[in-house]
Amino acid sequence: MKRALTLIALLAGVHALAQQPSTLALAPAPAPAAAALAGTPSGAQQFQLANGMQLIVQPDRRAPTAVHMVWLRVGSMDEVDGTSGVAHALEHMMFKGTKDVPPGEFSRRVAALGGQENAFTSRDYTGYYQQIPAERLADVMQLEADRFAHNQWPDEEFTREIEVVKEERRMRTDDQPRAAMIEQLYASTFIASPYRRPVVGWMSDLDAMTPQDVRDFHARWYVPANAVIVVAGDVEPQRVLALAQQTYGRIPPGPVPVRKPREEPEQKGIRRIDFKAPADQAYVALAFRAPRLERVQELTASDRDALALLALSAVLSGYDGARLQRALTQGADRVADSADSGASVVGRGPALFLLTGVPAAGKNAQDVERALRAEVARVAREGIGADELARVTTQWAASTIYARDSLQSQASDLGSNWVQGLPLDADDRLLQLLRGVTPAEVQSVAARWFGDDQLTVATLVPQPRPANQPARAESAVPSGRMH
Structure with a gap:
């Protein structure tokens, strides 16, 4: 049955590589206070951390599991001409490590915790998620906060991964006539709106993309005030808030870039x-x-x-x-x-x-x-x-x-x-x-x-x-x- 009401179609997938979990200790120092913003009859609660990042917690205690997500209000519509596909390329590179987590290690640790994870990019947003046993929530919050703030990798990792992105474009668009036609439809329907560009990017832009293009996009948009943490499952909101303050709350604040209006002009004919x-x-x-x-x-x-x-x-x-x-x-x-x-x-x-x-x-x-x-x-x-x-x-x-x-x-x-x-x-x-x-x-x-x-x-x-x-x-x- 179709769900005509759905606001987002989340494409589920799994990265699963086995490894023993590491012990991730949380710093004992006190965290800044957070502001409560909203709540719902279902028990969902919304908070804002001192650095501007928001947190939404939805308790659901029917099973001892939890879903942890980070959503960023940035997608392909926030790119500029010449770097189409950079939001999606960055999503790939977020799996390539930090100072303390080598490339590929993130996925192995989540799997070793008994979890599964993936990420997604659209015109409007980028998101990352893990589904794990509820008692391992602190571990994935520490991991995700680390790569949000400290994503880093050598140029060679980008050189390899951009070829993966290009092959994804070939398989999902270039070799699929209807998908390629829909891409052309969007490019013809919109003139001023960035919706005219494909999420995966034009192939010429992917060919010309550099590691610094991706790093600059991360530095510009991956700031706490442009993101929300969402946790649903067998959790207690105040406990999740404390974990968020100890992990994400320690990320330095930064300004969200000003978004220019790019309104589509009135269409004057078929x-x-x-x-x-x-x-x-x-x-x-x-x-x-x-x-x-x-x-x-x-x-x-x-x-x-x-x-x-x-x-x-x-x-x-x-x-x-x-x-x-x-x-x-x-x-x-x-x-x-x-x-x-x-x-x-x-x-x-x-x-x-x-x-x-x-x-x-x-x-x-x-x-x-x-x-x-x-x-x-x-x-x-x-x-x-x-x-x-x-x-x-x-x-x-x-x-x-x-x-x-x-x-x-x-x-x-x-x-x-x-x-x-x-x-x-x-x-x-x-x-x-x-x-x-x-x-x-x-x-x-x-x-x-x-x-x-x-x-x-x-x-x-x-x-x-x-x-x-x-x-x-x-x-x-x-x-x-x-x-």
Whole structure:
């Protein structure tokens, strides 16, 4: 079942190499006081350390385990032209050591503690996480605080690792026609916004990247006031706060760089791109400029439109047998093998509403494009039923509750909310707001946000495969990148 409400799709992965754990003693010196900022009915508490770093703790004592995460409000959107991909490259290099922890040792120590860990980069944020037995929380906090403040490695480590990043780009984008097309779609949709650049970076920028580019990005953005520690699990908030003060609290404060506004100018007409690549099937993606959800309280008209677009996407493709599936992929004269929608309205940058489809045999990309737009036009003309909307809101509620069975999901939602500047309980507030969306509001946004002047269309034009190139599964990849 799709979770249309999710604010972040965290790509889970594991680095696991065995080694005996080391004993990590915490300094006994008193730590500066921290300020309590907020709390929720679920027991989550938010604090700010004296150096500006924030801490969010969510107790959940159903199992003797804990998830520890560090989220930074920095991603590929904070890069500058010529160094695209540096946020993701730094994420890789954070595993390459400190003065006291040699390259590769971080992962071995976490595994020896009985844990698993990884990291992720997106346009909006970078994050690091470990899931460990709750009694080993102090160990991973010491390790993570050390590499946050003292990440260092020889140039040769970067020279090797940047080749790993390049190969990741080849495998996930260059050799995946649909993913490569989506990359071109973003580059064509946005002119001023840094969302136009791929998270993994352009290959020419990766070729030209230097160790100092990465070190400079770390020094600029990895400052306490630009980060939050999130701990969820079998923990006691005051104990976690004491550990945070003894580890992260000793990192010297630093200024968060001033972010320049890079607002996307108004689009003045439809844009189209044809993307030619060896592929077996065509693929079409329609990107409509959309309003962003900026708050979950004291909503503006733009916020209400963003909520209604979330609901519209769920009505179109949020469950098996939804409108796009019924209208485009079923029946003797079906137009598409697959069709989907997505409302990317939560983020630090501009929002998009995407419609995508793969033509069925005997049909072409233009047929799919017309059919996708016709379904939105049908909603604008005829509206939707209250029962149809109730179905998707019930699914949102169920998936939100089910997600709370996962410590990782709880921690990820808290970290994502912090990155977006939303309150701790934003998911509960958002669910309540979505329950209040009316059929009339969904019909209204379908009529107002899908004009040509807000549209960029990308079409994958299949080309013959070279004789020595095997066929590969074709899929678009998410905007985030995992180490």
